[in-house]
Amino acid sequence: MTLRADAVGHAFDGEPVFSNVSLAVDPGEVVAVIGPSGAGKTTLLRFLALFERPDEGTVSFDGTDVWDAPESDRLGLRRRVGIVFQEAGLFDADVARNVEYGLRVRRPWSERLGDELAGLLGRNGTNGAVREALDLVGLADDADRSAASLSGGEAQRVSFARAVAYEPDVLLLDEPTSDLDPRNTAVIEDAVDRACDRGIGAVLATHDMNQARRVADRVAVLLDGGVIEVGPAERVFGSPDDERARKFVAGELVY
Incomplete structure (x- = not known):
């Protein structure tokens, strides 16, 4: 199942977080969303998790608009998504x-x-x-x-x-290793890889550039109120089209 956000936008208290953001994850792939704190990575994951509806745009599973579906169908769609937050919450x-x-x-x-x-x-x-x-x-x-x-x-x-x-069909990971030591980080990264080998798609929100390089098939750079770059990880980190993305992955932008 392909989970997709199309032209999604949202604001908090009248202040735009991002707009016109489109992102899709296919079975078996890892998409990393990188960007500075406050760019809206967690907010985007909340929309993909179907926790709340964006102010604009659509979220769909295989072409089915989640928020236009009956509530009973929507519950079934939510059950297709697994979530790992920054804190375990056991x-x-x-x-x-x-x-x-x-x-x-x-x-x-x-x-x-x-x-x-x-x-x-x-x-x-x-x-x-x-x-x-x-x-x-x-x-x-x-x-x-x-x-x-x-x-x-x-x-x-x-x-x-x-x-x-x-x-689940899709696994959403919100900074899942930000407080972990290298060994536990490696175990979880390996688990992500093995889960995707079984056909699960994953979206990883992370501020760790090296982790995105290691784990992701594709990378989306969320910056300045939108996704300014998205593509294969090797290209985004090696030769991005957008100059802001180049500076961000090189550590030249300070937020």
Whole structure:
């Protein structure tokens, strides 16, 4: 499924954040959105996550305008999107239950198997998906640990596992490694790559240029109220068309 924003614009208290922003993510690709603080990276992700409607423009799944769809259909479209925020936001429970939450809320067993069979399976019915998601982030042996005992990096890895456990079509990542050490950062970047190998599309908002170089297939530069450059990562970092983009990726612009 292709998630797409077309000519999206938004303002806060009458002050424009950005306008005429278009961006699409296809299955299996990583699109990095880079730009200075305050450029609107998180706001753009909120629109792609279908949390709120932009002031102008459209957000669509495979050509279906999300906000023109009936509310019941819109809920189904939201369930196709997984989100990893900057902070893990885990519950006071063990690791397995935290990951399982995504399955139960986004992809309930009653939809997939029928109420009667779901009742017979109970909690054990989700164990395979939970184990697979935890294995993706190197925590398959930690399912019974209390979330409170995890380091910050481990907690973020659990948050990632929770977002991919129900196999979303698109994964949105909002500065997911900004507070992490190099090892945990590498684990999550590898997990993004492996998830995309399974056909999940990903949009990564990051201020880390090196991370965008390592992970992204395409890069969009969000600057001065719009996307001023978008294209293959190698071209955007090597020879962007827009002079502002060139200065930004070279570290010559200060905000």
